Amino acid sequence: MDSYDDIPYQSHAIPETHPQALAALARLSGIESANPQQCRVLELACASGGNLIPMAWQLPGSQFVGIDLSAVQIHEGQQRIAQTGLTNIQLQTGDILDYQPEGPFDYIIAHGVYSWVPEAVRSAILRLCQQHLSPQGIAYISYNTLPGWRMRGMLRDSLLHSVDRQSAPAARLAAAHHFLNRFEQGLGDIDALHSEYLRHEIGHIRSTHPSYLYHEYLAETNQPFLYRQFVADAAGHGLKPFGDARLHTLFAATLGEHAAEMVEDGDSPLERQQRYDFLVNRNFRQSLLCRSELPSLDEPSPEAFARLALFSTLQPPRKLDLRKAKPQPFTDTHGQQHPVSHPLSKVALSLLARAQPAALAYPELEAQAQHLLMQQGDPRFAAQPEHLFGELFMLYAHQHIGASPEPEAMPSVNLSTPAVCPHARVEAPLGQLTGRHHRTLRLGRDEMQLIALLDGTRDREALLTSLNTAREGKPLDKDWLALSLQRLVAEGVLS
Numbered sequence: 001m002d003s004y005d006d007i008p009y010q011s012h013a014i015p016e017t018h019p020q021a022l023a024a025l026a027r028l029s030g031i032e033s034a035n036p037q038q039c040r041v042l043e044l045a046c047a048s049g050g051n052l053i054p055m056a057w058q059l060p061g062s063q064f065v066g067i068d069l070s071a072v073q074i075h076e077g078q079q080r081i082a083q084t085g086l087t088n089i090q091l092q093t094g095d096i097l098d099y100q101p102e103g104p105f106d107y108i109i110a111h112g113v114y115s116w117v118p119e120a121v122r123s124a125i126l127r128l129c130q131q132h133l134s135p136q137g138i139a140y141i142s143y144n145t146l147p148g149w150r151m152r153g154m155l156r157d158s159l160l161h162s163v164d165r166q167s168a169p170a171a172r173l174a175a176a177h178h179f180l181n182r183f184e185q186g187l188g189d190i191d192a193l194h195s196e197y198l199r200h201e202i203g204h205i206r207s208t209h210p211s212y213l214y215h216e217y218l219a220e221t222n223q224p225f226l227y228r229q230f231v232a233d234a235a236g237h238g239l240k241p242f243g244d245a246r247l248h249t250l251f252a253a254t255l256g257e258h259a260a261e262m263v264e265d266g267d268s269p270l271e272r273q274q275r276y277d278f279l280v281n282r283n284f285r286q287s288l289l290c291r292s293e294l295p296s297l298d299e300p301s302p303e304a305f306a307r308l309a310l311f312s313t314l315q316p317p318r319k320l321d322l323r324k325a326k327p328q329p330f331t332d333t334h335g336q337q338h339p340v341s342h343p344l345s346k347v348a349l350s351l352l353a354r355a356q357p358a359a360l361a362y363p364e365l366e367a368q369a370q371h372l373l374m375q376q377g378d379p380r381f382a383a384q385p386e387h388l389f390g391e392l393f394m395l396y397a398h399q400h401i402g403a404s405p406e407p408e409a410m411p412s413v414n415l416s417t418p419a420v421c422p423h424a425r426v427e428a429p430l431g432q433l434t435g436r437h438h439r440t441l442r443l444g445r446d447e448m449q450l451i452a453l454l455d456g457t458r459d460r461e462a463l464l465t466s467l468n469t470a471r472e473g474k475p476l477d478k479d480w481l482a483l484s485l486q487r488l489v490a491e492g493v494l495s
């Protein structure tokens with residue numbers, strides 16, 4: 001039996017794999033991949049569809065196919081699709097080794113599988129991309145990288161030794177947890193660099209789902225690659241990497257002067273990326289590939305960024321200073337703050353926050369921000385669009401704001417008797433919600449109950465009465481409800 005049947009992987013949305021995200025990055029490399037609103041997507045090793053199912057809801061004009069070896073996980077995903085009523089997605093049990101899909105596909109996703117399967121399956125992943133990508137198609141493949149992963153490999157070696165006598169998956173996992181506890185205590189007595197690193201790694205494992213420990217550290221196969229090796233293997237299948245889902249990693253200037261100099265001395269994009277990996281001790285990559293013969297830029301062109309549409313969840317500070325180019329913190333959904341300095345950028349980000357979940361075309365955003373700044377701030381700053389460009393590009397490159405090839409309008413919502421979309425209704429009991437832009441939010445108990453009540457028949461008063469009837473403690477009030485509904489509007493799940 002497949003170990004994923006016994007210990008299913010916690011399958012969830014991976015924003016970097018979304019066709020919109022892939023298409024936006026392709027545009028920066030001069031590739032006109034298919035319109036994400038009307039495309040065909042294949043996910044290899046889709047587990048229970050936690051990544052693919054929300055995409056099928058977000059992009060109703062596109063078609064989605066997922067396969068996975070684990071019948072248990074596929075069955076779980078199929079049930080969720082049936083409950084949601086989606087008709088543009090199919091999940092199938094199957095082996096990548098002998099899979100023969102009905103291509104072509106505009107986007108092929110293989111996340112968390114390439115390093116974790118035997119060589120023959122890895123070749124099959126590349127072969128499937130070679131045979132079934134459309135001419136302008138994009139493949140996303142993630143894998144563990146050398147030399148960085150060797151450090152994680154230290155812990156894997158110790159863990160594999162400690163579970164050696166167990167064969168049943170649950171017993172292996174229990175033995176691994178037991179070992180980690182004792183190992184961490186023991187390491188506490190050792191004053192050495194490796195001890196500090198390993199304790200940090202153990203903390204990282206504890207912060208993740210137990211299936212990660214099992215399938216990352218105890219997996220039968222876990223093969224990291226030098227980037228150079230991955231590029232050679234892809235070339236053997238008529239594919240070339242043109243970019244990376246983590247855009248900032250393609251710009252060495254973000255590393256500091258000497259590091260950037262060392263990277264930029266490399267005589268090819270491949271050598272520059274390889275040096276980058278050495279410097280940052282990179283242990284994971286999310287490569288974007290296309291057909292070798294497809295013309296693409298050697299390195300992404302920031303200029304194309306101004307032809308995209310942007311969306312953002314960053315919240316502005318309470319009082320914006322639009323008269324000085326002075327850093328002010330904009331807060332993301334995890335509570336992390338990102339300093340933004342130029343008054344034009346501050347206005348633009350506030351406009352995006354207010355328009356959530358819409359994506360605004362860059363030229364329109366710039367014009368609106370300039371207009372507002374002329375009225376409300378120091379008008380001299382309105383004539384400095386290059387600062388807006390610089391700040392927004394850096395926020396995008398670091399994945400603090402998002403981009404899509406085409407603008408997206410704000411959906412109209414009936415806020416007097418709101419209704420939540422079937423996708424959110426099915427997902428909410430799991431304590432999570434994947435929004436319009438493929439981010440997963442954790443839900444509290446009250447929000448889960450609110451979503452269950454949002455069927456379009458209750459006004460705000462009726463919602464509060466139902467929520468408070470069975471509730472212990474302080475009753476929920478109008479302000480709580482308004483904020484919660486606003487959050488759901490921003491995620492695009494209300495209709």
Ligand SMILES: C[S@@+](CC[C@H](N)C(=O)[O-])C[C@H]1O[C@@H](n2cnc3c(N)ncnc32)[C@H](O)[C@@H]1O
Binds near residue numbers: 044070111
């Ligand atoms: C680490 S999980 C990643 C799942 C998902 N892509 C994600 O990132 O959430 C690896 C998945 O690969 C699947 N898998 C392993 N070998 C496979 C094969 N030969 N054919 C299809 N799926 C396979 C497993 O069943 C498992 O669901």
